Amino acid sequence: MATRTDLDGRPIKLMTICMIGAGGFIGSHLCEKLMSETPHKVLALDVYNDKIKHLLEPDSLPWAGRIQFHRLNIKHDSRLEGLIKMADLVINLAAICTPADYNTRPLDTIYSNFIDALPVVKYCSENNKRLIHFSTCEVYGKTIGSFLPKDSPLRQDPAYYVLKEDTSPCIFGSIEKQRWSYACAKQLIERLIYAEGAENGLEFTIVRPFNWIGPRMDFIPGIDGPSEGVPRVLACFSNNLLRREPLKLVDGGESQRTFIYIKDAIEAVLLMIENPDRANGHIFNVGNPNNEVTVRQLAEMMTKVYAKVSGETVLESPTVDVSSKEFYGEGYDDSDKRIPDMTIINKQLGWNPKTSLWDLLESTLTYQHRTYAEAIKKSIAKPSAS
Ligand SMILES: NC(=O)c1ccc[n+]([C@@H]2O[C@H](COP(=O)([O-])OP(=O)(O)OC[C@H]3O[C@@H](n4cnc5c(N)ncnc54)[C@H](O)[C@@H]3O)[C@@H](O)[C@H]2O)c1
Numbered sequence: 478m479a480t481r482t483d484l485d486g487r488p489i490k491l492m493t494i495c496m497i498g499a500g501g502f503i504g505s506h507l508c509e510k511l512m513s514e515t516p517h518k519v520l521a522l523d524v525y526n527d528k529i530k531h532l533l534e535p536d537s538l539p540w541a542g543r544i545q546f547h548r549l550n551i552k553h554d555s556r557l558e559g560l561i562k563m564a565d566l567v568i569n570l571a572a573i574c575t576p577a578d579y580n581t582r583p584l585d586t587i588y589s590n591f592i593d594a595l596p597v598v599k600y601c602s603e604n605n606k607r608l609i610h611f612s613t614c615e616v617y618g619k620t621i622g623s624f625l626p627k628d629s630p631l632r633q634d635p636a637y638y639v640l641k642e643d644t645s646p647c648i649f650g651s652i653e654k655q656r657w658s659y660a661c662a663k664q665l666i667e668r669l670i671y672a673e674g675a676e677n678g679l680e681f682t683i684v685r686p687f688n689w690i691g692p693r694m695d696f697i698p699g700i701d702g703p704s705e706g707v708p709r710v711l712a713c714f715s716n717n718l719l720r721r722e723p724l725k726l727v728d729g730g731e732s733q734r735t736f737i738y739i740k741d742a743i744e745a746v747l748l749m750i751e752n753p754d755r756a757n758g759h760i761f762n763v764g765n766p767n768n769e770v771t772v773r774q775l776a777e778m779m780t781k782v783y784a785k786v787s788g789e790t791v792l793e794s795p796t797v798d799v800s801s802k803e804f805y806g807e808g809y810d811d812s813d814k815r816i817p818d819m820t821i822i823n824k825q826l827g828w829n830p831k832t833s834l835w836d837l838l839e840s841t842l843t844y845q846h847r848t849y850a851e852a853i854k855k856s857i858a859k860p861s862a863s
């Protein structure tokens with residue numbers, strides 16, 4: 478490999494990266510990128526490795542020896558500190574991060590996103606290890622604009638809805654709206670990391686992903702995950718399309734999101750990894766402000782794209798409305814709108830997202846169809862045991 482240089486033209490030092498949560502959606506793409514495009518070593522920690530199996534086997538892979546999987550639960554495993562000590566950089570992705578869990582398993586959610594992350598921060602601080610911690614766009618909660626009257630002209634003013642790392646407030650609902658257990662736990666761990674930086678000199682970067690989507694996200698219920706499980710919206714809608722069921726729109730599908738292709742987002746993370754002088758001490762929004770849709774529009778676009786890639790016809794009634802209480806249960810609430818401000822990441826790393834929503838859905842739904850269509854057909858054909 479030719480000498481690789483950072484954004485300031487300096488040679489990039491070879492690193493050993495301890496990646497916690499490496500077996501998940503983002504972790505699998507980050508491992509893939511690090512193996513195929515860099516010479517860095519990865520200590521991949523997770524409870525599962527199904528999504529990175531293709532990187533671990535067979536032994537003849539060009540990167541064999543550069544990625545090592547350690548099956549462990551960071552809640553209770555004495556190997557964690559030793560693995561952190563072996564690394565130059567720690568990336569923490571481990572979390573419960575599916576909204577269906579926030580109001581139904583609030584304790585697990587708070588423990589996972591705050592308590593379980595504490596030893597990671599402590600070991601990094603005590604051993605002078607750089608930390609890239611994955612937080613979330615949900616720390617912003619609701620927009621200021623959502624509290625204005627529906628017909629207020631101020632709702633059109635970006636000052637009332639664009640989310641900025643250094644100035645936007647974090648607006649959550651009441652305590653009984655347990656949806657916010659996740660955002661609140663993520664906010665507190667961000668504050669703790671920031672304080673470790675300020676008081677003890679911890680070198681850190683905090684990433685706030687804005688709805689990264691793509692292949693390998695979550696699971697398809699009844700195929701590679703529990704039949705009653707509720708994954709994030711991409712997998713929910715993929716599951717509906719694969720089964721030829723109407724897509725379920727929660728509370729009318731009026732919430733707005735900006736979706737970014739996982740491969741664009743991973744480029745941003747690689748820049749953070751390899752440009753510590755530009756990334757340390759910063760909190761970065763990572764999203765695609767150009768890909769904003771309502772959830773209803775997302776459903777309509779996914780329906781069209783799926784018809785194109787599968788060759789199947791569209792259902793007569795492609796969507797159905799459900800209440801959030803019916804779909805998620807008591808205590809659900811929602812972020813109304815999520816547009817990331819890109820000033821800081823642009824200035825520090827010169828990064829911009831590239832892929833349009835249509836294009837990213839086309840490649841993702843092609844993957845979903847290729848990976849799951851046969852398995853779903855078989856599962857439907859199989860008479861259920863009664
Ligand atoms: N995907 C997104 O758009 C998005 C948006 C906002 C925030 N995030 C954050 O990014 C991170 C990764 O998200 P993802 O989408 O890849 O989720 P994911 O669920 O696919 O990955 C998380 C991984 O962490 C592992 N994990 C959880 N608890 C663990 C423990 N105690 N010990 C060991 N491993 C454990 C899980 O097994 C899983 O493989 C999370 O912190 C999440 O909050 C993601």
Ligand SMILES: O=c1ccn([C@@H]2O[C@H](COP(=O)(O)OP(=O)(O)O[C@H]3OC[C@](O)(CO)[C@H]3O)[C@@H](O)[C@H]2O)c(=O)[nH]1
Binds near residue numbers: 575709710726732734
């Ligand atoms: O079948 C469905 C599933 C969901 N919805 C609605 O879609 C919106 C988005 O839902 P989802 O992708 O599940 O998650 P959120 O965007 O609300 O939250 C995530 O954002 C980042 C992260 O931190 C980690 O990924 C997580 O908290 C939402 O409005 C659902 O109600 C639907 O209509 N139908």
